[in-house]
Amino acid sequence: MKATAKAHTNIALIKYWGKRNDALILPTNSSLSLTLDGFYTKTSVHFKEELNEDVFELDQEIVTGVAYERVTSYLDLIRSFARTDLHAEVQSTNAVPTAAGFASSASGFAALAAASTKALDLDVTDTDLSRLTRQGSGSACRSIYGGFVEWKEGTRDDGLDSYAVPIAPQEHWDVRVAAVVLTAREKDISSRVGMKRTVDTSVFYQGWLDSVPHDLSEIKDGIQVKDFEKVGSIAEANCLKMHATTLGATPPFTYWHDTTMAVMQTVQGLRADGIPAYFTIDAGPNVKVLYLPEHEEKVQQTLSSTPGVTDVILSRAGSGISYV
Ligand code: PMV
Secondary structure, eight states: EEEEEEEEEEEEEEEEOOOTTTTTEEESEEEEEEEEEEEEEEEEEEEEEEEOOOOOOOOEEOOHHHHHHHHHHHHHHHHHHHTTOOOOEEEEEESSGGGTTTHHHHHHHHHHHHHHHHHHTOOOOOHHHHHHHTOOGGGGGGGGGSSSEEEEOOOOOOTTTOOOOEEEEEGGOOOEEEEESSSOOOSSSSSHHHHHHHHOTTTTHHHHHHHHHHHHHHHHHHHHOHHHHHHHHHHHHHHHHHHHHHHSSSOOOOOOOHHHHHHHHHHHHHHHHTOOHHHHHOOOOOOEEOOOGGGGHHHHHHTTTTOOOEEEEOOOOOOEEEEO
């Protein structure tokens, strides 16, 4: 009753920003991401008769506290789905440099869902797996697939129609992403808390929601015809709108640091020099930059020499879940 799965993280080009149901993790809007090759989690799950509680090891260290609770309550969900009360030993390794500012929760929950369902020999489709993964971490449901992926918000109260669907595979288009590292410090306001506060209080929240369907349909057209400027500019504008909602919340907040803005200006400067590059930012200060392979050297150099940047990690489009 053991299985090992590998899942890559993803970067949202159209952001998931807000829940309509906190318990089931149902979003207020559909989102779209690119799965990234450079960052992944590998997880083994071993269900054993002799265990009377779950054990969670991350990068060879036993985990306790909140991170452990999140894993064990996720395994409770899998146990109730599988109608078993067996406990498990979970061993994960993260090839997501924590410093890269990528939520390792996306690759982490996708790998955990895949390995635990496989270990229990459950007959799940990719759609089932995406729905199950969503209940661990929303953005993780997109990591089931490689390439460009849409998470459909769905309309049902039970969440059965809220899952990810592949839009274009990894091989469709060689778009690259530079993760620009500014700080490895934990952010003060988690995505969970930040989204809840904006949904509940931001005077700009309705504007955000109204704008997403158009962004989504336009970016999907851009992806199909490989129009980089279209895709990049929609992603950048969508990210700015998401971040604008935080300024309209009570109390207001922002994830940006001064260095975040410096990198945004560097990217605008690259464009002024004729290099198509576009930024996006998740719920934290670090910036991700989209570019095409022919501009890799220039983009990397320019980003690295921006004051405040501590590292630039490059990635290509990645694949979906695999079993080891
Ligand atoms: O799934 P969570 O709770 O890590 O939230 C992710 C939220 C954003 O990263 C800001 C946007 C997204 O779609 O990934």
